[in-house]
Amino acid sequence: MAFELPPLPYDKSALEPYVSSKTLDFHHGKHHNTYVVNLNNLTKDTALASLSLEDVIKAVAGDAGKVGVFNNAAQVWNHTFYWHCMKAGGGGAPSGDVASAIDSAFGSYDKFAEEFKNACVTQFGSGWGWLVAENGGLKIVKTPNADTPLANGQTALLTCDVWEHAYYLDYQNRRPDYVQAFLDNLVNWDFVAENLASA
Numbered sequence: 001m002a003f004e005l006p007p008l009p010y011d012k013s014a015l016e017p018y019v020s021s022k023t024l025d026f027h028h029g030k031h032h033n034t035y036v037v038n039l040n041n042l043t044k045d046t047a048l049a050s051l052s053l054e055d056v057i058k059a060v061a062g063d064a065g066k067v068g069v070f071n072n073a074a075q076v077w078n079h080t081f082y083w084h085c086m087k088a089g090g091g092g093a094p095s096g097d098v099a100s101a102i103d104s105a106f107g108s109y110d111k112f113a114e115e116f117k118n119a120c121v122t123q124f125g126s127g128w129g130w131l132v133a134e135n136g137g138l139k140i141v142k143t144p145n146a147d148t149p150l151a152n153g154q155t156a157l158l159t160c161d162v163w164e165h166a167y168y169l170d171y172q173n174r175r176p177d178y179v180q181a182f183l184d185n186l187v188n189w190d191f192v193a194e195n196l197a198s199a
């Protein structure tokens with residue numbers, strides 16, 4: 001079965017004014033979809049086509065002859081994960097188990113937010129900022145281009161897409177403003193809690 005573009009988990013205007021429907025129209029309908037189309041073309045009639053998306057990523061990670069497959073598969077997965085990291089009325093400090101885990105790892109939500117924003121802003125060029133679980137603890141990492149915690153032995157808990165296509169229509173060059181709006185108004189902590197519970 002071919003890989004498919006999952007629908008957005010909310011209406012295209014749901015994240016306004018922080019992420020516009022125009023951005024989601026291009027980002028989901030064009031960018032994310034193109035990764036799906038490319039992945040299907042690259043895996044057509046190969047053994048990879050019958051694997052789950054996660055297994056494709058793990059199978060080709062680090063394989064110099066399969067960089068195109070890795071890049072497109074990881075970008076399909078990263079984007080689907082990213083859509084779920086946001087919701088209308090999200091953001092601000094979490095509560096419950098996520099709050100405890102963040103306090104334990106970073107000292108406070110404010111310290112976490114500062115470090116997460118710094119990772120997102122300092123990722124040179126295209127990439128992603130992440131909160132991940134690794135060896136029982138939480139940490140913040142940034143990955144270039146399509147690279148993903150899934151390929152690095154880490155469990156993704158939260159991500160912010162910092163490719164320019166994620167924010168340029170709404171924020172132009174102001175990546176720090178986009179990341180701040182993501183933290184203050186968009187983070188879906190319920191999704192983070194689900195990921196933490198299964199980490």
Ligand code: MN
Pocket residue numbers: 027031079161163165166
């Ligand atoms: Mn993107």
